[in-house]
Amino acid sequence: MLQIFLGAISLGLLWAIVTIGVYITYRILDIADLTVEGSIVMGAAIAASAITRGINPYAAVGMAFVGGLLAGLITGLLHTKLKIPPLLSGILTMIALYSINLRIMGKANISLLRMHTTYSTFEKLGINHNGSVIIVGIIFVGCIIGVLYWFFGTEIGCAIRATGDNPQMVRAQGINTNTTIILGLMISNGLVAIAGALIAQSQSFADVQMGIGSIVIGLASVIIGEVLFGKRNFFSRLMSLVLGAITYRIIIALVLKLGMPANDLKLFTAITVAIALALPVFRSYLKPIKKSMKKVD
Amino acid sequence: MLVIKKITKIFNPRTINEKVALHDVSFTLEEGDFVTLIGGNGSGKSTLLNCVAGVYPVDNGDIFIDDINVTNLCEHKRAALLGRVFQNPIMGTAANMGIEENLALAYRRGQRRSLTWGITNKEREHYKEILSTLELGLENRLGTKVGLLSGGQRQALTLIMATLKKPKLLLLDEHTAALDPKTAQKVLEISDRIIQEENLTTLMVTHNMKDAIKHGNRLMMMYEGKVILDIKGEEKQKLTVEDLLVRFGNVSGEEFTNDRALLG
Incomplete structure (x- = not known):
């Protein structure tokens, strides 16, 4: 049981990076960016092919980051320069990335078994796999949160936050909203690609299909985090994303333990997200009922 | 300060919905001019402002x-050259960001954004000082999300933002139209004060004849995409609503029948 728990935490920490990426587009930029489904695989594909060629695993993660930045750039250009709606821009890049990822890997999947990965450093010290993933996860998540906390407090970061809030006002303040949208999408997908690279190394393979449903998992984690852990200031919001991602993994682990077939997992996730997104609507339905009940009292 | 040379703007050209919003409009604003721009619905006054602001080419x-x-x-x-306040109070500010964050965005209007901190402590003092002139108590709520403010408060804040960095030209697009009469009056007073203190060249669109007459040193009236009246100086000082209606009738050959403008 403890191992299941630790496994969920380690996986949750890696998915926390995806969650932060999804948060940047979905909450800060107010764009549902489906590029994520492709850029997570791209990160995995780049890291896996780099590692099998003997490149340092940390350098491989860096290369994955650059790949993710480029994926975000493409979506951003499609949306801002070619005026394609954001949802469709993301879908186009996602589909294009499927072919590109196959080209990067040269085949549908790459095994990383017995390769030197980012986790090997700690595994050599005698820490088991889950422990090593947790350590690496905490280091990466900590650095990313630190950098983002700083970045979104800077002039450029403030401009990106304002763009999702009110682009008209942002332009009136002399800021090019095309640039801020592209920057936001790049950072988001860069982070997702880092997550992809780390996830591939922790599960010891990269697969061209591994991105399916990742946007939904990211959204689920964002929402769980907001509902359970609040959203007072930016730092607590970032922390809530991490806790949300871990909670999601623990829920999934428990549900599987209770006997739900693994094949139903995506259905379960989709239903959870749909319910969570519909909560405000449910509440507005309940309000009149509650009021009338009070009157009866 | 502002020179408009024969600008024309046609929406949906070569379709049945073709609409000539601006027809060969030309005028010049001198430095320090405070122009009130009045006209009925569809006369082109908002289009003119949006063309000056660059929203429409x-x-x-x-x-x-x-x-x-x-x-x-x-x-x-x-x-970089313009300060703008919009008709809809929601348009001028970022609702999910704090008062100080909104001000900080405006303080850097026209500057290249860098990776230095978005707000400094020195600025905060400056913001407090300026906000206190509004007498709305906003100076003690720097961190409050703008979305929690009332329409009037947001409009007053947008005014401060538009003038925080002195603009070459201030564009007010019916910025009191969405407010209740009392709040509208207060926001107009604030606008007047800031414009006078900073000696700002201003173009204020309004649909309210009384406001157009009471404020500013020059009044322009638009009709069917053209500026049909341009009244300045002493003539403007003496102007009454009745005068304006008569002159409108003489120029356009129509009676002014915009209830909103007359009753407002």
Whole structure:
């Protein structure tokens, strides 16, 4: 049981990076960016092919980051320069990335078994796999949160936050909203690609299909985090994303333990997200009922 | 300060919905001019403002602000020269960001954004000072999300933001139209005070004749995409609503029948 728990935490920490990426587009930029489904695989594909060629695993993660930045750039250009709606821009890049990822890997999947990965450093010290993933996860998540906390407090970061809030006002303040949208999408997908690279190394393979449903998992984690852990200031919001991602993994682990077939997992996730997104609507339905009940009292 | 040379703007050209919003409009604003721009619905006054601000490109003609030809400059680049307040109080501010964050964005209008901190402590003192002149108590709520403010408060804040960095030209687009009469009056008073203190060149669109007459040193009236009246100086000081209606009738050959303008 403890191992299941630790496994969920380690996986949750890696998915926390995806969650932060999804948060940047979905909450800060107010764009549902489906590029994520492709850029997570791209990160995995780049890291896996780099590692099998003997490149340092940390350098491989860096290369994955650059790949993710480029994926975000493409979506951003499609949306801002070619005026394609954001949802469709993301879908186009996602589909294009499927072919590109196959080209990067040269085949549908790459095994990383017995390769030197980012986790090997700690595994050599005698820490088991889950422990090593947790350590690496905490280091990466900590650095990313630190950098983002700083970045979104800077002039450029403030401009990106304002763009999702009110682009008209942002332009009136002399800021090019095309640039801020592209920057936001790049950072988001860069982070997702880092997550992809780390996830591939922790599960010891990269697969061209591994991105399916990742946007939904990211959204689920964002929402769980907001509902359970609040959203007072930016730092607590970032922390809530991490806790949300871990909670999601623990829920999934428990549900599987209770006997739900693994094949139903995506259905379960989709239903959870749909319910969570519909909560405000449910509440507005309940309000009149509650009021009338009070009157009866 | 602002030179408009024969600008024309046609929406949906060559379709059955073709609408000539601006027809060969030309005028010049001197430095320190406070122009009230009045006209009925669809007369082109908001289109004119949006063309000056760069929201719409013009089909013909040139626009100069402070001797710079801005005709082909995109909206965010022109913003360096302009302060803008919109009709809808929601338009001028970022609702999910704090009062100070909104001010900080405006304080850097026209500057290249860098990776230095978005707000400094020194600025905060400056913001407090300026906000206290509004007498709305906003100076003690710097961190409050703007979305929690009332329409009037947001409009007053947008005014401060538009003038925090002195603009070459201040554009007010019916900025009191969405407010209740008392709040509208208060926001107009604040606008008047800021414009006078900073000696700002201003173009204020309004649909309210009384406001148009009471404020500013020059009044322009638009009708069917043209400026049909341009009253300045002493003539403007003496102007009454009745005068304006008669003169409108003489120029346009129609009776002024916009209830909103008359009753407002």
